[in-house]
Amino acid sequence: MAVLAGGVVRRPSRFRYWRQWLTAYLFLAPWLIFPLVFIAGAIVLAFYFSFTDYDLLSDPVFVGLKNYQKAFEDESFLHALRNVATYTAVVVPSQTFIALVMAAVLDQKLPFRRFFRVAWYLPCVASSVVTTLIFMWLFLPDGFINAALSFVGINLRINWLGDEATALPSIMFMNIWATAATFMLIFLAAMQDVPGPIYEAAHLDGAGPIRQFFQITIPLMRPAIFLVVLLGTIGCFQLFDQVKIATNGGPNEATLTVTYLLWREGFRDLNMGYASALGVILFAVIFVISLVQRRILDQRPDY
Amino acid sequence: MATLARTQTAAVQRPRFRFRISRVIFLTLAVIVTIIALTPFVLTVSGSFKTKSEILDWPPTIIPQVFQWQNYVEVWNNSRFFPQWILNSVLLAGFHLLVYLGICSAAGYAFARLRFPGATVLFIAILGSIMVPGQVLWVPKFLIINQLGLVDSLPGIALPDLAEVFGVFFMTQFFKSLPKELEEAASIDGASTFRTFRQIILPNAYPALAALAILRFQGEWNGFQWPLIVVRSPDHLTLPLGLASFQGLFGVNWNWVLAGAMFNAVPIILLVIFFQKYFIRSAASSAVKG
Numbered sequence: 001m002a003v004l005a006g007g008v009v010r011r012p013s014r015f016r017y018w019r020q021w022l023t024a025y026l027f028l029a030p031w032l033i034f035p036l037v038f039i040a041g042a043i044v045l046a047f048y049f050s051f052t053d054y055d056l057l058s059d060p061v062f063v064g065l066k067n068y069q070k071a072f073e074d075e076s077f078l079h080a081l082r083n084v085a086t087y088t089a090v091v092v093p094s095q096t097f098i099a100l101v102m103a104a105v106l107d108q109k110l111p112f113r114r115f116f117r118v119a120w121y122l123p124c125v126a127s128s129v130v131t132t133l134i135f136m137w138l139f140l141p142d143g144f145i146n147a148a149l150s151f152v153g154i155n156l157r158i159n160w161l162g163d164e165a166t167a168l169p170s171i172m173f174m175n176i177w178a179t180a181a182t183f184m185l186i187f188l189a190a191m192q193d194v195p196g197p198i199y200e201a202a203h204l205d206g207a208g209p210i211r212q213f214f215q216i217t218i219p220l221m222r223p224a225i226f227l228v229v230l231l232g233t234i235g236c237f238q239l240f241d242q243v244k245i246a247t248n249g250g251p252n253e254a255t256l257t258v259t260y261l262l263w264r265e266g267f268r269d270l271n272m273g274y275a276s277a278l279g280v281i282l283f284a285v286i287f288v289i290s291l292v293q294r295r296i297l298d299q300r301p302d303y
Numbered sequence: 304m305a306t307l308a309r310t311q312t313a314a315v316q317r318p319r320f321r322f323r324i325s326r327v328i329f330l331t332l333a334v335i336v337t338i339i340a341l342t343p344f345v346l347t348v349s350g351s352f353k354t355k356s357e358i359l360d361w362p363p364t365i366i367p368q369v370f371q372w373q374n375y376v377e378v379w380n381n382s383r384f385f386p387q388w389i390l391n392s393v394l395l396a397g398f399h400l401l402v403y404l405g406i407c408s409a410a411g412y413a414f415a416r417l418r419f420p421g422a423t424v425l426f427i428a429i430l431g432s433i434m435v436p437g438q439v440l441w442v443p444k445f446l447i448i449n450q451l452g453l454v455d456s457l458p459g460i461a462l463p464d465l466a467e468v469f470g471v472f473f474m475t476q477f478f479k480s481l482p483k484e485l486e487e488a489a490s491i492d493g494a495s496t497f498r499t500f501r502q503i504i505l506p507n508a509y510p511a512l513a514a515l516a517i518l519r520f521q522g523e524w525n526g527f528q529w530p531l532i533v534v535r536s537p538d539h540l541t542l543p544l545g546l547a548s549f550q551g552l553f554g555v556n557w558n559w560v561l562a563g564a565m566f567n568a569v570p571i572i573l574l575v576i577f578f579q580k581y582f583i584r585s586a587a588s589s590a591v592k593g
Contacts, residue, residue, distance in 0.1 A: 020417065020418060020419065021418075021419045021420060023417060023496045023497075024413045024417035024418065024419035024422075025413075025419060027409045027410060027412055027413035027417065027496075027500070028409070028410050028413045028414075028419075030405075030406040030409060030410075031406035031407060031409065031410040031465070031471060032410065032425075034406075034462065034463070034465040034466035035429065035432065035466040035468060037447065037466070038440070038444055038447065038462075038463040038465075038466035039432050039435070039440065039466050039468075040428075040432075041443070041447065042440040042443035042444050042447065043435065043439075043440070043443075044443075045442075045443035045446065045447070046439055046440060046442065046443045049442060049443065049446070056449070101332065102336055105329050105332050105333050105336070106333075108326070108329045110326075110329060110330055110333060111330075112333075114579070116333050116336075116337060117579075118575060118576060118579055119337050119340055119341055120336055120337065120340050121575065121582075122340060122341070122344060122572060122575065123340055123343075125521060125571050125572065125574075125575050125582075126344075126525075126567075126568045126571065126572065127524070127525030127527065127543050127567055127568070127571070128525070128527055128543075129525075129527055129543040129544075129546050129547050129564075129567065130543075130546070130564045130567050130568045131343075132547075133546060133547075133549070133550065133560055133561075133564050134343045134344075134346075134347050134561070134564065135343065136550065137350070137557050137560070137561065138343060138346070140359075140557075142359050143359070144346060144363060147362075147363070151362070177339070177340075177343075181340070209325065234436065237436070238436050238437070238438055240438065240528060241527050241528065244531070244547075245547050245550075259438045262438055262441065262442075263438075263441070263531075263532075266441060266442050266445075267441075267445070267532055272442050272446070275441070275442050276442045276443070279436075279438060279439035279440070279441065279442060280439065282436060282438065282439060283435060283436060283439045286434075286436055287434065290434075
């Protein structure tokens with residue numbers, strides 16, 4: 001180290017400090033330039049353009065808070081917020097519960113564990129385009145899902161993605177299928193972190209496996225549950241791909257989401273200013289929700 | 304020694320709800336989940352080899368009556384730009400594997416080992432930026448690449464994606480876990496920081512680089528939102544974008560759509576199967592990022 005043989009500590013000269021700093025920034029610079037432009041710079045621009053009217057063709061015009069005011073009078077935006085809230089309220093609890101069950105099953109010493117883990121994870125690695133196309137086909141009026149339902153005696157022949165009542169639930173199903181395993185991995189890692197002696201002590205105290213699960217595993221996994229709920233909520237508020245590919249927000253705005261509206265305003269209708277304001281509002285909503293969830297869920301386990 | 308080792312393993316072992324009925328229940332659950340997870344894929348594979356009429360038959364046949372290999376040929380030939388889309392996606396992923404991995408490991412090394420003013424503030428700012436949803440930046444990012452003249456081009460997709468912060472975070476954590484002795488020997492020998500990095504640090508970072516490479520490949524190969532915003536012309540689309548334009552293009556020819564989807568899904572699924580260990584590791588830590 002810096003201690004030489006004679007026990008003398010050699011202090012680096014001022015020049016060596018400068019050299020070290022320069023080296024560090026040379027290592028950093030090739031990457032850092034990109035987040036500086038495309039994250040930090042973009043955040044500043046997002047705020048700036050949210051106060052303007054801008055259509056790419058003429059210069060941006062400063063309009064103050066008009067875009068924000070417009071958002072809260074925009075039927076489509078309010079509708080999109082309601083859709084996303086409904087979607088989140090159903091998807092987050094369901095996928096959290098399903099992921100927890102999946103992790104609990106994989107945490108057992110079952111045969112074929114490695115096979116199960118890979119097989120369950122496949123829906124998460126296929127692209128959103130592929131999974132959406134597959135489900136569009138399965139959800140057709142004469143597709144697999146209706147056929148399977150009529151096979152068990154339910155003859156409905158629903159046009160799942162084309163009917164106002166079933167379009168959003170169909171996308172919910174599709175997305176739970178596609179993302180549950182990602183959250184399962186978080187739960188699985190957390191379960192394997194629970195120290196063994198705790199279970200032994202519980203076992204000696206006469207607690208059965210079910211009680212151990214609910215009174216030890218679940219409370220100790222609270223940070224993981226918080227994380228999964230938080231990430232799930234953020235993901236739900238950003239729902240876009242499936243809507244863009246399968247329904248284009250329809251039928252009759254039944255699957256309109258905030259991000260789809262943002263895309264439509266910004267890149268179809270070229271209302272860049274209004275789209276920026278929608279983005280800032282989306283960020284604020286997600287930020288507030290994560291703070292609230294943190295207060296409710298992220299407490300130390302009482303052990 | 305031996306007794307010590309034995310008591311330790313005993314302590315590590317945990318009872319995993321070991322009674323017989325529960326085993327049956329757990330195994331049943333596992334099989335049900337497997338069926339739900341795999342059925343859409345199995346149907347897709349078999350559907351991609353079926354005729355237009357057989358594809359909607361009930362009950363569905365798992366093995367097609369006559370294998371329609373020409374579905375794949377027709378997808379390749381009938382949509383003029385299909386080979387171009389695959390090439391675009393390969394170029395995009397290849398560029399990122401080379402450049403993103405390089406600049407991330409250098410930056411990660413700086414955060415993990417080098418001392419410089421502003422390091423902590425910068426690192427916290429980077430972590431904080433994870434909180435900003437990607438869609439919020441669509442408009443400003445588009446306006447920036449518009450100024451740079453990169454709209455409707457592959458660099459317009461690739462360059463902003465290099466700003467992704469997870470890789471730097473991941474590499475920083477990894478380099479911090481390497482023993483410091485590795486570099487100390489080199490620095491006594493008088494090697495420069497750059498040489499130490501290239502000859503000592505990088506060769507020891509292969510597991511982390513492999514995990515990051517797989518994750519990054521998945522990100523670019525599957526990417527949909529940002530390419531959708533950047534490119535317009537049919538010959539500049541990536542494979543996912545091209546596939547998404549299929550259903551409008553081909554209307555009711557679902558056997559072709561499914562065959563096209565296979566070109567996108569198969570490479571990534573093979574990667575997961577062959578590099579399971581790396582995949583699960585990087586996926587578990589990247590999920591933290593969302």
